[in-house]
Amino acid sequence: MLTTRKPLAFIAPIVLLLALMLVNCIGCKEKGQNQDTQEQAAVERTEPAVPEVQDEPIDPNGKIKLRILCTTSPNEGRTADFTSFLSRHFIKVETTDYESFREDLAKDFDVVIIDYGATRPGTPVPQLSLSYCRATITFGVAGSMVCRRLDLKPGYL
Amino acid sequence: MANAAHGESLEHEVYHTPFKVEPEFEYRKTPANYHDRHIGTDKLPDKMKVWKVQTSERGNVVSRSYGFEDSPDAEAIALGFNHGKEYGAVGIGRHANVLQWGYFDPPSQMTDAGRRLFLNCICYIHRFDGVRPLVHTNASHRLNAIRLAPLIDRIDDKSFFSSTFAPELMEKYKGNAKGLADYYRQDIELVYRDSRGGGTFQIDTDLKELSLESNRTVETLGRLIELLGDPQQAEKAGRLLERYTSQSNDFSSAEQWRQWLSENKDRIFFSDVGGYKFFVIPEGYPVGQKNQTEIGRALFR
Numbered sequence: 001m002l003t004t005r006k007p008l009a010f011i012a013p014i015v016l017l018l019a020l021m022l023v024n025c026i027g028c029k030e031k032g033q034n035q036d037t038q039e040q041a042a043v044e045r046t047e048p049a050v051p052e053v054q055d056e057p058i059d060p061n062g063k064i065k066l067r068i069l070c071t072t073s074p075n076e077g078r079t080a081d082f083t084s085f086l087s088r089h090f091i092k093v094e095t096t097d098y099e100s101f102r103e104d105l106a107k108d109f110d111v112v113i114i115d116y117g118a119t120r121p122g123t124p125v126p127q128l129s130l131s132y133c134r135a136t137i138t139f140g141v142a143g144s145m146v147c148r149r150l151d152l153k154p155g156y157l
Numbered sequence: 158m159a160n161a162a163h164g165e166s167l168e169h170e171v172y173h174t175p176f177k178v179e180p181e182f183e184y185r186k187t188p189a190n191y192h193d194r195h196i197g198t199d200k201l202p203d204k205m206k207v208w209k210v211q212t213s214e215r216g217n218v219v220s221r222s223y224g225f226e227d228s229p230d231a232e233a234i235a236l237g238f239n240h241g242k243e244y245g246a247v248g249i250g251r252h253a254n255v256l257q258w259g260y261f262d263p264p265s266q267m268t269d270a271g272r273r274l275f276l277n278c279i280c281y282i283h284r285f286d287g288v289r290p291l292v293h294t295n296a297s298h299r300l301n302a303i304r305l306a307p308l309i310d311r312i313d314d315k316s317f318f319s320s321t322f323a324p325e326l327m328e329k330y331k332g333n334a335k336g337l338a339d340y341y342r343q344d345i346e347l348v349y350r351d352s353r354g355g356g357t358f359q360i361d362t363d364l365k366e367l368s369l370e371s372n373r374t375v376e377t378l379g380r381l382i383e384l385l386g387d388p389q390q391a392e393k394a395g396r397l398l399e400r401y402t403s404q405s406n407d408f409s410s411a412e413q414w415r416q417w418l419s420e421n422k423d424r425i426f427f428s429d430v431g432g433y434k435f436f437v438i439p440e441g442y443p444v445g446q447k448n449q450t451e452i453g454r455a456l457f458r
Contacts, residue, residue, distance in 0.1 A: 056175045056280050062277075064175070066283055078263050087263035089276055109285050119217065119261065130293065134256045135286035136276060140217040143257050151293035153231050153430060154220040154250050154257035 063091045067111040071098040071126075073117035082115060098142075101126040106134045116142035121156055125149050158216035158259055161185070162235040162248050164206035171234055171281045176273040180208030185238065194243040196303045196338075207238045208273040210248070211262035218259045219246035220421040224298030224430040229438055230291040232445040233279070233404075243304075249278065251445060253290035255371055256282040292431025297321075299348035301427050302358040306338035307328075346371035349433045351400070361400075363393055372401060373427035378435055382418055385411035402429075402435050 008049045057065040068090050072079045074155055079095060085092040096105050098116045106112045112134050138146045148155030163184045184204040191201055219237035222245035224234060230253045237248025237259055241354040248259040256278050264272055305321055330337035341348055347361040349372055361372050369377050384394035399405040408414050424438040
C-alpha cells in the first residue's frame with residue numbers, strides 16, 4: 001500500500017501545479033488580448049465625452065470646436081498617443097514635422113502642440129521668430145527649448 | 158521634476174473649465190533641494206501636499222520661479238514637485254501665447270486629473286492666440302543674487318560670476334558668502350542690473366540717497382517725476398527715469414512725464430526679467446486670471 005500511495009502523493013501536486021499554470025496562462029492571454037480595450041475603457045470611464053462646463057463651443061458629436069496641429073515625435077507611438085487622445089475631444093487633429101515646423105503651417109489651426117518626446121536638452125529647435133504668436137502648448141524639455149528661443153519665461157535655464 | 162504638482166492654489170479657472178479637474182492628493186517628503194535652495198528666512202514644512210499629474214516617475218522640466226510672474230503676461234498654473242530647483246519652480250506655466258507643459262508622459266500615461274488639466278490648458282491657451290509677450294526674458298531676477306551668493310565660496314572659477322557680482326564685492330565677501338547674501342537681502346527692493354556695470358547685481362545708491370525704498374513701485378516712479386521739478390534733484394531723477402523706463406528719449410519736460418503717468422498709472426508694472434524697467438500694459442491686453450500672484454512674495458517671506 002505504501003508503495004502505491006507514494007507515487008500518487010508525489011504526482012498530485014505536480015498535476016495541480018500544471019493545471020494552475022494552464023489556467024493562469026489562459027488568463028494572461030485573455031488579458032493581453034483585451035489589454036488595449038480595457039485601457040480604452042478605463043480612459044473612457046474617466047474622460048467625460050462632452051465638456052462638463054459647456055463654455056467651449058462644441059459640435060453635435062460633443063467635440064470641442066478647436067483645430068489642433070501637433071508636431072511629431074521620433075517615437076511614432078508617442079505621436080499616435082497624442083493624436084488618438086486629442087481626436088476624441090477636438091474636431092480636427094493633424095500632425096506636422098517637429099524640426100521643420102513654421103508658423104505659417106499653423107494658419108489653419110487654432111492651437112499648436114509642440115512635442116518632441118525629448119528627455120534631455122540639446123534637441124533641435126524649430127526656427128520660430130520672436131513674432132510667433134499662435135496659441136501654443138510646448139511640451140517637456142524640447143518645449144522649454146522652444147520657449148528659450150522665443151525669449152519666454154519658461155525657457156530652459 | 159518628478160511626476161507631481163503641488164496641491165495648493167487650484168483656484169485658477171483652468172482647473173475647473175471645461176472639465177473639472179479633481180486631483181487625488183497625497184503628501185510627500187519635502188525634497189532636500191527645497192531646503193537648500195530656500196532663500197526665505199522661514200522654514201519649509203517636512204511634507205508637502207501634491208497630486209500626481211502622470212504615472213511614470215520622472216516628469217521633465219520646471220522653470221525657475223524667480224520673476225516668472227513679475228509681468229502680467231505670465232502666470233504659473235502648476236508648481237512642479239522637483240528634485241533640482243526651488244520650491245515654487247513652475248511645472249506648467251503660460252507666457253503670452255505659449256503654455257509650457259513641463260511633464261513628459263503622453264496622454265495615455267497621464268492621470269485622469271492630468272488629462273483633464275491638459276485638455277483645459279488647450280482650451281485656455283486658445284484665448285491667447287495672437288497675444289505677444291509684454292516683456293522678453295533679458296535679465297536675471299533680483300532674487301537670483303541671493304540664490305547665487307552662497308556659490309562664491311564653492312566655485313573657484315571667478316569668471317563664473319563676472320556678470321553676476323562686482324569684483325569688489327567678490328573680494329569683500331571672500332569667505333563670507335552669507336554676508337554677500339545678506340548684503341542683497343537687506344536692500345532687495347533696490348537691486349537692479351545695469352549693463353554699464355557689466356550686468357552685475359547692484360544696489361541702487363541713487364534711490365537710497367533720495368530715501369526711496371523700492372525701485373519697482375509706481376509710487377517711486379511718481380516721486381521721481383515729481384523730483385524733475387526740484388532743481389537740486391532733477392539731474393538724478395532724470396538719470397533714474399532713464400534707468401528704469403524706456404520713455405526718456407520721448408519726453409523733454411516734466412509735464413510730459415506727468416501726463417504719461419496720469420494716463421497710464423493703473424496699467425504700469427515693473428519687471429526685473431524684462432530688464433529692470435517699468436512697462437505699460439496696452440489697453441485691452443488680455444491678462445490671465447493670476448496676473449498678480451503670491452509666489453514671488455511667498456518665496457521671500
